[in-house]
Amino acid sequence: MDYKNELNDRQYEAVVSTEGPVLVLAGAGSGKTRVLTYRIAYLVGECGVAPHNIMAITFTNKAAREMRERTERLLNGNVSGMWLNTFHSACGKILRANAERIGFTSNFVIYDDSEATAVIKDCQRRLNIDDKRLSHGTIKAVISKQKDEMITPEQFTDMSDQKNYDSRMLAMCYQMYRDTLRKNNAMDFDDMLINTLELFDKCPDVLENYQNRFKYIMVDEYQDTNQAQYLFVSKLAAKYHNLCVVGDDDQSIYSFRGADIRNILNFEKENRNCKVIKLEQNYRSTQHILDAANKVIAHNSGRKSKSLWTAKGSGDKIVHYTAYNQNEEADYVVREIRKGVHSGDMNYSDYAVLYRANALSKNIENSLVKYNIPYKIYGGLRFYDRMEIKDLISYLRVFNNPADDVALKRIINVPKRGIGNKSVEKIEELSRSENTNMYEIIKNYDICKGKAKTEIDKFITLIEKYRNLVSSMSISMLLEALVMESGYIKMLEEEKETERIENIKELIDDIHDFFFFFLKFFFQNGVGFNKGNEIRLLRI
DSSP: OHHHHHHHHHHHHHHHHSOOEEEEEEESOOHHHHHHHHHHHHHHHHOOOOGGGGEEEESSHHHHHHHHHHHHHHHTOOTOEEEEEEHHHHHHHHHHGGGGGGOTTTTTTTHHHHHHHHHHHHHHHHOOOOTTTHHHHHHHHHHHHHHTHHHHTHHHHSSTTSSSSHHHHHHHHHHHHHHHHHTTTTTEEEHHHHHHHHHHHOOHHHHHHHHHHHHHEEEESSGGGHHHHHHHHHTTTTOOEEEEEEOOOOOOOOOOGGGGHHHHHHHHSSSOOEEEEOOBBBBOOOOHHHHHHHHHHTTTOOOOOOBBOSSSSOOOOOOOOOOOSSSHHHHHHHHHHHHHHHHSSSSSSGGGOOOSGGGHHHHHHHHHHHOOOOOOOSSSSOOOGGGHHHHHHHHHHHHOOOOOOOHHHHHSSSSSOOHHHHHHHHHHHHHTTSOOOHHHHHHHHHOOOHHHHHHHHHHHHHHHHHHHHTTSSOHHHHHHHHHTTTTTTHHHHHTOOOOHHHHHHHHHHHHHHHHHHHHHHHHHOOOOOHHHHHHHHHOO
């Protein structure tokens, strides 16, 4: 590739500066993803670095996919063994391979926000904490903050004022929450990083293995890293010091999620012989927009100076309108849309209206209706957050890991099979007293009587049957059989939930397509595998 002609001078400098620590201060729209992908291509194509010696980390799955696709195009698909992941995905790979070293099994489950919240609510109930006084949201936020700052439950307890009820309950909740997740062989998203760092500290041989493998590490959006992410990257790069971080201190807006702006501001001080490169040419906006942005961010305290510029020209001036109230604001927006369409220059589909919260859409919708303008709202529940999808995934999780109490509680009476809340509470209480999981209790103890016992026995038979089938059936076929035998489809048909039934069909089709994608990948790449490997892959 002709790197000099395909990149501007500063981008080229960032791409070819491969050895030692590098800080790339990339202003908005300055081509940082281009720099990262071309840098990887340069390392492999020009420097002879093996793809498996490279790790690039970003924050979102979408950004990681884009980086992988662009890198594959530049290297004609030669990315085998390269890690282009989010922080959580990278930690997940490390933990799946080494979880036994810190007391988990390799098939541990990862709780999403709703499942983590369910555990916190259960901790509240067990500690008799009134949600009106100390809400589950507050407790969850406090626990997450402690994890971001690498503070353990024991350390948090020592720091807390034990004479203060709220402080004492928060500390007890954190401890109980951590213990419950470990008992369930589960982690939340914060734990992915915390447990990886614990693994590195307790097993230096594991850390050394990954340090030797990843000789070149790149991190995107470095301004948004928290303390745990900073430590993760620092430990991995400590042997070769070939760490390139890309970010913009002026775009750090996630301090409420634990992001620490000091990570990027102090990078030069903490890394000797660090090279700093500023990407200031913007390819996205016109100069009027950049001038306004430069004047606003110039007031930021504790920033590294830079000034964005563009070759796109001055462009239209910025319009700022101050409305009397939200109704007038919505009317102004809609009138501007009508004006553009009636002039013949624009179509309705050329416009998008952005708002901060769902509640704010009401006034805009009212104005659109008033002026007879067609519109569509984008939003609602994500596919995998829908009730029926989470139910079926919980079944699969129990087949894979019966110790997952959160998943078990979700499905033990879905569809309704006569196992009521009181029976579930009895099972849960005994599991705590016996220090085991709920599935072991219902398998080995006659805790319920009458209809509840009969239905629990049927439930165990169902679970055991499908656990045994996992090794001989594809996941899509297994799900198809499960929704019929369990009565799940019948339940939805009786409730006339046709949309939910369609969602289940879509889930099964997605799993089927996912399976054949991997079959194609393995055969195209000449990789052989047995049924044990196939099932483990699908479980992930």
